Amino acid sequence: xxxxxxxxxxxxxxxxxxxxxxxxxxxxxxxxxxxxxxxxxxxxxxxxxxxxxxxxxxxxxxxxxxxxxxxxxxxxxxxxxxxxxxxxxxxxxxxxxxxxxxxxxxxxxxxxxxxxxxxxxxxxxxxxxxxxxxxxxxxxxxxxxxxxxxxxxxxxxxxxxxxxxxxxxxxxxxxxxxxxxxxxxxxxxxxxxxxxxxxxxxxxxxxxxxxxxxxxxxx
Numbered sequence: 001x002x003x004x005x006x007x008x009x010x011x012x013x014x015x016x017x018x019x020x021x022x023x024x025x026x027x028x029x030x031x032x033x034x035x036x037x038x039x040x041x042x043x044x045x046x047x048x049x050x051x052x053x054x055x056x057x058x059x060x061x062x063x064x065x066x067x068x069x070x071x072x073x074x075x076x077x078x079x080x081x082x083x084x085x086x087x088x089x090x091x092x093x094x095x096x097x098x099x100x101x102x103x104x105x106x107x108x109x110x111x112x113x114x115x116x117x118x119x120x121x122x123x124x125x126x127x128x129x130x131x132x133x134x135x136x137x138x139x140x141x142x143x144x145x146x147x148x149x150x151x152x153x154x155x156x157x158x159x160x161x162x163x164x165x166x167x168x169x170x171x172x173x174x175x176x177x178x179x180x181x182x183x184x185x186x187x188x189x190x191x192x193x194x195x196x197x198x199x200x201x202x203x204x205x206x207x208x209x210x211x212x213x214x215x216x217x218x219x
Contacts, residue, residue, distance in 0.1 A: 012046050017054040024063045024073050025164045031075035035064060061161055078210060085206040091154060092142060093195050099145035100191050112141045112183050119176035131175060132166040138179055165209055
């Protein structure tokens, strides 16, 4: 059916969830697949507990649904992408504005600067997977610097989905420099400029994902 990676005992629940999420979003588990706890537990070599917890979380994320015949996987559709990105735009523009209001020193952006440099290095090494993780860490800085705990909590709930969706759709050098320009705008103190750049950045990301879904024949 699909190949699973070895599960580490300490974090097996998170690893099961991460792998199932990736399999569903990437289409390795086709839409409409019947996800049976016992079968998945055998494949992942874990007890049913982590499987049950993972399926519960995936249901909250809209990637599976419970029907009379059990838990069924769902495809990521254009409507899902539109909803997720419209939510992210709302959350992240609020996070960015709040962060810019609360930042008191240029040094507060130091970690974001380091992450941009790490993205550049990942791009040079053609490491799309690594760049994707750093990309999410960079955007997470807006939420962290906002000091808005509930806003950060919502972001952390959806961040894993965006990381998987980002996948290998990054245009490596372009992505790194786009984040450098976004950081420059954030550091300028001009909230409207920074927000406009962020919205444009997320719009392009959404467009690349929709292009990928259309190539896979999803609607």
